[in-house]
Structures are given as structure tokens and as C-alpha cells.
Amino acid sequence: MKSKVSALMDGELDQQDVSNIIEAIKKDNDLRDEWKAYHVIGDALRQSSRLSMNISASVNQKLKAEPTILSPHNSSRNVEKKQTHKVLAFSMAASVIAMVSGWVIMNNLYKPQQVMVAEQSKRDNNLTATPITVSSPPLIHNYSHPPVEMNDYLFVHREFSPGITMNGQVTNVNNVTEYHERYGR
């Protein structure tokens, strides 16, 4: 069935098959995901201004859930063909994130003037994910002792930007991720 989804995308099905597969997609969540994944890939390749969906979370989850996906040693040709599509779908989608994220990091570190490219593509792909996406789950923990001056800084900064933070409030300061972990230096 899944190979039919890709065939549908490529316009290779006849009228009857088209109706059948569309019906099937409507009913089957897996097929619908498959359909979305193909669209995401298509959008990425066409560099559409908006990807069909935000895939970062689900792709990550799928990659974790299906670790064997990258070893397609199947004897049956038919199965192999299916697997190819699947591998392509997910590895492509994952690569989009990986590349975009990689670029963000590289541009930040070495070519700040180029950040627009990476940043732009990141936004256009609607991948709100930061470079954290490709690494292990980020270390988000409460910063147990936020430096005293952090509150001061926030307070003073508010002079220039609207906000509610006024001194005296314990601000919810979290360490997003370790510097070294994120930038490896």
C-alpha cells in the first residue's frame, strides 16, 4: 500500500487506484503520515515557503522507533522497493534537519554573514527545531542558582523592551543546554 502512496505522488496511478488509495489514506494514520512525509520531502526539494507540516518531532520519534530502517537487507524485491522509499523518506527528512541545523551551527561559528541562508531555510521549512534536534535530548534543567545579576539584567533590559519582569521576581531561568555540548568547544 505504501508504495502506492509514492506512486500516487508521482502521478503513476490510474483513476480507480487513485480513488482507492485516497480512501485508504483517509482511513489509515500510517498511510497519512507516509503521505505527509512525501509532501515534506517534495516541499523541501522545491524550497517551498512553507513545509506541509512541522516534522521535526515526529521524524525524531520515528527515527528512534525504527532503528533498523537503515539496514535494508531484504531478499524480496518487493519489500526492498518499499524499504527504499521509506529509507528515503525518513533519511531525507532527517537530513533536512541535520543539514539545516549543521549550517546554523557552522554559520554561527565561522560565517556569521551567511547565517541568513541557513536561518532562512530553517524558517521556510517551518522547522522550529534548533540544533538540539539532531543531538540527544537536550539537557533542560532548572538552573538551580541563577546568578543574582540575571534578574538585574532582565530588569534593566526591560527599559528597552516591554515585559513584566521587574526586580524582586524570581525569574524562571533555565539552562537550555550546555555550551560545550552544543558547540563542542
Next chain:
Amino acid sequence: MISRKIFALLSLFLLLVVSLQTAVAQELSRSTQSALGWLKKMAEAPRRHNYSGTFVYYADGHIETSRIVHKAGSTGEYEKIEVLDGLPRIVFRNNDEMQCYLPESKRIYTEKRWFRKFFPDILPLPLDNVDENYFVKEIGRERIADHECQVLSLTPRDSLRYGHKFWIDTATGVPVKVAVIDGNQIIEQFAFAQLEIDGGIPSSQLKPNQSLISGEWETTKLLTSILGEGELPWQVKSFPAGFRKLIEMKRNLTEKPVLVDHIAVSDGLATVSVFIEPISKDAPSPVPGFFTSRGAINIYVRTLNDNKITTVGEVPLETIKLIGDSVVKKD
């Protein structure tokens, strides 16, 4: 076979992204004069009108309610903002002079040169380069807190900044609701739950009442000394696209006797503050890294020789890092 296919696809994708860079950058057209007109009206309105009401700040599932009374007259602006949730905080303002009362700790912070940026007075004047960095668009009318509002969306022209959405009272221009948007998600918002514009405001409402000022209060004067071009030993060497330096200052902080250097950077709407201070030998050494606070605020800490550079602002982490990393010591 598969890996070659993937490789080919990846290369193609790479090529496309690079070649389409220019096209993408020009995707959004200029904002219309009409939309920019609303923005101007919104920037000026809070300084011209009386208003009183209750507004709600919402971010990350956290809600904070405040009451505001604002009076505009021949002698300037008077304002009182009282935070109703959590620790009580009451701010009185007369033009540039600000007093912040913290009744729990019996502390008062005063500042003579406050640049006033509290909701709903959030836009800088003059509105310089907003159109260069955001596509401003009118997107219909909505009724908010019983006020007919013009809805305005500000889409960032790149991902170095967040998007914004404003709901502007059509009669006066006072913003009734504002939201900061990342992609399709609202990450921070202020909204009036109740608002009266142009009503009469007795001046007694704008002064600390007797019960507040009784007892012993510890007053801390916040001092700011605005510096001329190049007086600070620091420099933000390169700004991310659309950002420029607003002002350079030296100032004291509430908890510290030493003066810290403060550089404010803006893209016309979003502002980033860079604080530089020597690392104190007594204090624990600073942890470089990224921090978030509530809402749209991001924080980046790094060290440079024996100094700590803290960059704070309502912009994405990448922008914070670009600005923080480009701080250099002048020769």
C-alpha cells in the same frame, strides 16, 4: 545504491537552497503605507491618551495580571502599574522618572532616566526601520475587551527575529493586545481584560498612598550614565542584519556596587542588551551557555578574558549568540 540516491538528493537540496537565497530574501514585499500608518498611530497613542485597566501577561503557561493607570497631560505622563499576582510590585512613573516599590522586602528602586517600555507603550519613536525587518500587514478587525481593534501582523523578513501581532483600538490607536510569535506559535502575549480609554483619572490614583509609604523603606538609586560614541572599551563588531546600536551606558545594578557596561542594540522593534562586567574573584565563575527566561527572552553568557558578557533579548538564540560573540575589546 540507496546512499548514492540520498546523496544526489541532498546535493540537489543544497544547490537549491543556495541558489534560491536571493529569491527567498525578496519574498515579502514592502509594507503598505496604510499598515505602517497603524503602527505609527499605535506608537504615539499611549503617550497621548488617558487609560486605565487590567492586563494579563501570558507566557509558557504562566499568567500574571497587572493593573495600570496612565494619565497624559500638559506636564507629561503619569503612570502606575501594579502587579497583582505573586510578589507585589508597584511602579510609579512620571515621564522619565521611575520608582519601583517592593512592599515585601520594603525596597524602593528609583531611576531618573527611565526609557519607559512597558505594555501598552511598547513601540519606539521614531519608528525607524521596522519595514526593513518586518512585513507589516493589516489582517482584519477583531473585538478585544469590548474595543473594536485593527489587527496588524508583523512577519519577520528573516529568522533573526520573532514575529509580532498587534490588536490596535481603532478609535485611539492604543494597543489592546500584543503577541510575540515564533513560527505559528504565540510565545508571549499581553492583553487587556478590561480597558477604559480617555476616562478621567484623579491624580490620587497615581501617587503612593499613605499605607504604602509608611514604615522604613530602603531606597536604591539606579544610576545610568549615557556614554558618547566610543567611550566604552567594548564594541559590537558586527551586527546581525537589520540590527544597530541604540545606546551605550554605564550603570549600577540593584545587587552590585560596581558599574556594568551596557550596550543596547535594536532592529527597530526587538531589543537586545549586552552587559559586560569584570568577573569578580569572590563570586563563583560564570557558566557560559544559553539560558531562557519566561516568554520570548533568551540569554547567552560567555567570557572574554576576565570579563563576563551577558546578552539578553527577545530574539531567537541564534541572534543572541551572533551579537554576544561579536563583542570585542577595543585596542
